[in-house]
Structure formats: C-alpha cells, structure tokens
Amino acid sequence: MAYPQTELVATPQRGGRGLARLLRNLGRNGKAIAGIAILLLFIAGALLAPVLFPDDPSRIVGGGAAPPNAEHLLGTTARGQDVLALTLWGARSSLFVGFAAGLLATLVAVLVGLAGAYFGGVLDDILSLATNVFLLIPGLPLLVILAAFMPPGVGTVIIVLVITGWAGGARILRSQGMSIRGKDYVAASIVTGERPLRIMLRDILPNMASIVMMTLLGCIIGSIGAQAGLEFLGLGDSNTISWGTNLFWATSDGSLMLGQWWIFVPSGLAIALVAFALALCNYAVDEITNPRLRKPRRAANAAAPTRVTADDAEEGVA
C-alpha cells in the first residue's frame, strides 16, 4: 500500500539534535507508544518461540484441522501442525526479513537520494531516471519474475525486496535533500571546502532525521507486505516457516474453502498488526514534525470565523 505523501515540513537545525528531539517527542506520543508496544510484543514472541515450542513447528502433533482447543490454543492445520507454534516461529522469519530488507532498502534510498540531491548534474539525472523507472514499474510483477529466476532462499527474498522497495524512499529523500542543500549553512560548508561526505553526513542528513525514519518505517511495512505476497504465491523459500508461507499452505490445503478460519487468520492478523504498529509510529512521526496535523484542541470548521470569548458575547459563534 502506498504510504501517503505528506507535505515535507521538517524544520532543519544544525547538527544531530534533531534526532534526539524527535525520539524524545515520540516517547510522549500515544500513537508511537502503542505502535512500539505492539512491535515489542511480536518481537518478544518471535524470540521466545524456541522456548515455548522447542521442537520443529512443522512437526505433526495432532489430528488434522482441529479447531482451537485446550491442547492446541490455535488449533491445528490440515496436516496436523500446531498453528500457534507455526505463527510464533513464523514471526522470526517474517520480522527478520522485513526489518532487514526495510533497512537495506532505506540505506539504498538514502545513498541514492542524498547523492542525487548533493551532486546534482548528470549524476542526479541518472539517479532520478533510475528512481522514477523503479517507482513506475509495478512492484508485484517485478518481484515475481525476479524471485522466479533467482535461486530460492532467504537471501533472494531480501534482495528482491530491496530492489523493488528502495525507489519510493529515494524520491522523497532526494526532494528533502535538495531543499536542505539550498540552505545557506550548506553553502557555507561548501565554500569553506568541506569534503562532500562530511557535508552530507553532518549538515544534510541529521536534518532529515524524521523523513529518514518515516522512510525506514515505510520500507519495513512494504517489505513485510511484499514478502507475504511473494510467499503466498509460493515464491518464498519453501523451507522456511513464515507468516506468508503459512498462508500459502493454508490456501493450498483448501482451508479457506473448508471454513477452517483458525488456520489462515493468525498469520494474516500478525502481519496486519505489525504493519499497523509501524504505521502508527509513522503517523506519530508525521504529527510531531508537522504540527498542523496534530489533533486540534476543539473541533472546528476550517472556515469558521475567529472565536469570541469576550465576557458578554456568546460562546463560540461558529
């Protein structure tokens, strides 16, 4: 799902204080707290999977397609595997791949965006062209043929996710980078002969902290979703247990048509909750950096006249 493009209103300052301030404000924002809490819950679940279910989760442990019961809290799959075990173990792969791919994609986006913004000229033209092309070419079809032709495995999945995921962030980062590059303090650094890398890292990047964070969160969301889609089609690594492969097997085994909801609901719900948690964090970062988006103290129409609270005048003639 395309993350909505909001107006870029990062208020720049010199140095890295921007990031510290942002993190502090996040700590106070309800949405961010909720999002981080959910994420931590899932990460804990993923880490605890080997503890709670020490054996191979794809082991057959019970009767096929049993609904949730005391022994198997989320029931069993058509083959008799414990759904809860599969879900928890699945978190490990899905979260790992999602975060890894998201991180790498953001890295590529930062490099491309900053380089294009800073150096301009022919380099910028080439990078912009590449960015726009990758933005335009539809993601899923590209993902499919890339994954189909490359040997199956986790590495492949991460690589193709990065290839299809970097462009969105690159465009935004370049745009923001360019507006910062035009600021006077950057010009001052250039004139005093600072090395380009230093300027990019010290003057430009810290002031883009919030945009970079939003890009990172967006890339992770995208990676998790795209990975799920890939695996759902059967292009993932069939040896791994992940939320996407769980859904693939659920479909192959016909669980949906047979009404065995406990088989396909948990993994999908997990994906949704993690994506939602990340989206909440994104929403929070957006609100912090763009104060206009914050919830107003009272509901009011956009074209309402100035509120009058002079002693004998009527309250809020809106």
Added chain:
Amino acid sequence: MSALLEIEDLVVEYVSDERAVRGADRVSVSIGEGEILGLAGESGCGKSTVANAVMRLLKEPARISGGAVRFDGQDVLRMSTERLRDWRWRETAMVFQSAMNSLIPVMRIGDQIADIFTTHEKMSKRAARAEAVRLMELVRIDPARLKAYPHQLSGGQRQRVVIAMACALRPRLLILDEPTTALDVVVQQEILAEIKQLQAELGFAVLFITHDMSLMLELSDRIGVMYAGRIVELAPAAALRQGARHAYTQALLGAFPSITGPRERRVGLAEGTRFTDIGDLVEVAPGHFVAPGDMTVRTEGNR
C-alpha cells in the same frame, strides 16, 4: 462624529496549553467615514492581529477574549456566521500582504473576481464577468487579462487586481495589510497612487497597516503607533510630522533618513530598550494621544 469603525478595548489572545499571549492588548481606536488611518509598528507589534480581528479572520489558537468591534453601530463580534459572511467584502474588504498568495493559482483571474458577484449579488456568470471587466478598467488593466492565471501577471498587476477585487462591492472600509511590502519601490509608488485615486473616487475609509513610516506619513490622515500589542501614540499625520511625543514613535520616525536635505545623524533606540507598563492613551494636545509608561534599557547588569 459617529465613527464608521469603532474598536474598543480589543483583546486578542493566542492560547496554547501552557499560556496565553496577548497579540492585541486593550486596543481602542476608531475610523471615521472616508478617513485614512495608518497603523504602524515593528514586526509582531499586533497591527496585523488587529486588522484581521476586525473581519474575524484570525484562526485558532487566536481568540478574541475582550472588547468590542462596532461597524456602523453593528457589533461585528456578535454577528452570526451567516450575517458575518454577508457583511464581509460588502461593507469591509481587505487587501492582504502578498497578492500572489492571495490569488488561487489554479483559477483564472476572471473567475476569482466573478465569484464575488455571484455570491454576494446573486448575479449570473455572464453579468459577473461584465462587472469584472469594469473592475479591470477601474485599475487600468487590459480586460483580456481576465483569462489569465495569477502566475501569468506581473507583481504590480497582481496587486492591482487584488485591490480591484477589494473595491468590487464598493465597501465603506478597506483594510490594507502591508500592501506594498512585497513590491519594489517603483511599483510601490504606482500602487499607492492607485489607492489614493480610488479612495478619492469611491470615498471609502482605509485602515492602512505598514511598518514603513514614511509611506504612512504620506498617505494617512491619522496615524496610530503600536508596540507590544498596545497603541502608544495616536495623532494626525501632520502633528506627527512636526513632532512625535512618544519615545518609540520618535525612534521610528528617526530611523528613516530623508533622501534630500542635509546629512543628519540617525538616532534610534539604545540596544535593549524596552517599554513596559504601557498605560491607556492620554490626550496631550487636541486629537493627539500618547500612552504613558516606563522605558527601560536592559544592559548586561540588570535582569
């Protein structure tokens, strides 16, 4: 003489979670029919706040928390939304600081003008367009430009369009919020001449906001000087030209060198000067009001 616009003890506050800041602090001033009142002061003194408050255009977190604004006897602050909407532009119109930003970029000039007539006078589109042509002629712009978009006009043309729009319904009061600040000096003169001529022709009163004292002295009948949300001096322009009474006004006037005449040393306010405890206006000469108060100079030593 009953005033056209009466602002009495107006208080405008900007309210946040922690505190409320007074943008306008018990401001009282009135404007008569056909009179040109200038409101001067540095950035942040509250002149724009007062101007916007008159038409109730201020947005949250601003709030009018005290005082009254009466136009021809009617209490503007207590008007219903619908009545206010009707009153706006018809009786009082405003010219904002940047014409480029006042015009919507994706609509033709002609349509933006026609809007006024189709809304207020319930005219048909065709009749509205005819009126628009007449307005263009009023400010001497080729009516063919009505088909253009704002970005296709020059800065001066845009400002004249905006002024023409303001005059569309022959309002009795025109509020000009820094109408020439964004223009170069030559165009400034043209626009001012335009305003003077229109005022002579149509006879509206003017509330003129600016930080440029020399402009103000040239155009206004009376001048009010604001500082930190309060009026510190209110007098006819002629009186101020002869001699201002408040230290702040003197400093303002003293900051504008004259282009002709002998070289004079400019004397302004000392660094760190503050005016505190500004009292209500006191009449020191016929029609000439000054606010008493303390002037302190904050040096390294104190506070």
Added chain:
Amino acid sequence: MRFILRRLGFYLVAFWLSITLNFLLPRLMPGDPVSRMLSRSQGQLDPSQIESLRQLLGVDDRPWWQQYPEYLWRVLTGDLGISISRFPTPVAEVISSQLPWTLLLGFVSLIIAVVIGNLLGILAAWRRGSFLDSFVPPFLIFLGSFPYFWLAMGLLYVFGITLGWAPLSHAYSVGLQPSFSFEFIADVAAHLVLPALSIVLVSIGGWMLAMRNTMIATNSEDYILMAEAKGLRPSRIMFAYSARNAMLPAVTNVGMSIGFIVGGALLTEVVFAYPGVGYQLMAAVQGLDYPLMQGMFLTITGAVLLANFLIDIIYVRLDPRVRAH
C-alpha cells in the same frame, strides 16, 4: 506540450528497460534454469516445449547481440512465447483473454477507492477534530495494514462461505453466456463485489489520509483566507478553492498508486479465482512457466505505463502552471 512529450519519452525508456530486463534475467540467472526445469518435469515436456524454453532462456548458442534485436522485435510484434503451463497456447493469447478482467477489477476498485477516499479526506480536513478526522483515519490505516490477499480471504470467508451473500469465485456464474444483457452485467457486478471490496478497503485509508493532509496544508494558504474574507460560502471554498488545489497532488498519487493497486488485484484474483492475469499466477509459479510470468510482467508494466501517461495528460489539464512550460 513539452511536458507531455518528455513524459512519453520517459515511459518509452521505462518500457524498453522492462523488455531488456526480461531479456537479461534468464541469461543472468545463477545456476542452470533449464536443467532445473527439465529435471522438474521429466518426461512431461515435449521437444517443442523444450525448444521454446531454450529460446526464452537464451540457451541457444548465438551471441546475445544477435539474440537481443530478435527478441525486441518479437516482443514488439506481440510474440511473447508459448506458455508452459497452458501448452501449446501462446502467452499473448492467454494474457489477452485474462487482461480485460484484471483491468476491470483494478479500474473499478481504483475509481471507488479514489473517489470515496478523497471525499472523506476533504470532509475530514474541513472539520478538524471531528469523528471523521480523529477516529476514521486510524481505523482505515488499520484496515490498510492487512495484506490485500488476506483481507480477501477474510471477506470471502465471512460473506461468501459463512453468510453466503456473495458469489465465491470467478467473474460470472457458470453457464452464463457473456453478452451485454442486463442480466449478464448484473451477474458480473455481483461477482465483482467482494474482490473489489477487499482492494477498496485496503487502499482507501491511504487516499483519505493523503487528501486530508494535503487539504490541511492547503487550508492554511493565504488564498483560502482571502476566499473567506470575500465572504464566499464555506461549501464553495471547500470544493472550488481548497479541494481544487489539493487535487493536484491527488492526481499524481493516483499515478503512483496504480502499480500497487495492480499488485493487490493480482493477489486478490488468486483468492477469488477471478479469471484475470493474477489468477494464473500461482499456477504459473508452481509450474515454472517462465514465458507466462515474463509475458505477464511486460503486459502489466505496459498497462501501468499507459495509465500513468493518461494521468499525466489529465494533470496537465488541471494545473495551469505546468501548461505554461
């Protein structure tokens, strides 16, 4: 005009790059795809299939600079190879019978999501702090976090299987003859409901939020204040002034989101057995039907580029500032 030409040139470059990617991928593939395929389908591929595969994967011995122009020519004249999973039907024929359904599903979903989403966004921005502004966006974001196909599964389960309100699969009821009769169209519409609904529900949040945020920014512009000062009616300000300006980024967003909607449509088709291009996807992947997958990639990309080009033309009509250049 120059803007349009530049965009057209760009789309042609992008399309050419896609074709080239299709050409390069099999040849760059690590490992040996042919032997993998052959061992997979031992005895099930007849010689002509093997030959077709060889050609596709570039395993014949001619140097690439001889193969490339020929490949380019073949693609541009509509020869996308022979499908493996649907042998001996040519890929182009398979896709052309499926593409219309995908376009129908994608187009309908897009229009509904765009119109309703943007409308909600306009209204939410107009009345800040209202229910529409405070609670609906987070809820829609939550919906938007669901993977397309999973929400599709959920909807199918609840409305199709459990409640029996909607058809379970395919584009129209079995046995019905395609025609322009009202009965057929109504039947198609009924089958479109669940698939389109799942795409709409997932994507609508993004539209609402984007429009709302753009409107909030627009509403603070001076010309909106001027419009208020002019005494215009609030509804006129909201739509003719504010929304009219906020629509410009929205139009651009539509272009950018077409790729996502298409991806969602493909996956949704798998769940509903909706006979579009995506429906075949799972089977094609399982059957290692490379020609079909590549053909699908090319066709979808071409369609998306074309759609973007149309969007650009619309954008030029809407933004006078672009027209000047």
